Amino acid sequence: MKCESGETLFPADFLGVAERFGLIQEIDRWVMRRAIRFISEHQLDKKGLFLEVNLSGLAFNDAELLQIIRHELNVSRINPKSLAIEIT
Numbered sequence: 001m002k003c004e005s006g007e008t009l010f011p012a013d014f015l016g017v018a019e020r021f022g023l024i025q026e027i028d029r030w031v032m033r034r035a036i037r038f039i040s041e042h043q044l045d046k047k048g049l050f051l052e053v054n055l056s057g058l059a060f061n062d063a064e065l066l067q068i069i070r071h072e073l074n075v076s077r078i079n080p081k082s083l084a085i086e087i088t
Contacts, residue, residue, distance in 0.1 A: 028056055032085075036073060050084055052086055053084065
């Protein structure tokens with residue numbers, strides 16, 4: 001992620017703040033949507049490749065996340081085996 005000055009911001013720079021202000025669920029959801037689209041756009045599943053995605057530990061508490069993942073997988077029609085989810 002780039003900040004306004006163009007410098008790269010690493011997850012460690014903003015995830016703690018996102019958790020504190022209740023924004024981490026939206027970040028987890030965005031990451032999942034973007035990861036599935038990335039797999040689809042680059043046809044990783046057709047190449048036998050997969051993408052590993054790190055989500056916050058609070059992802060377990062997000063009642064909507066599984067529904068979002070299912071929806072995105074159905075829309076993109078990628079092979080679910082091309083997506084590995086890691087919980088930090």
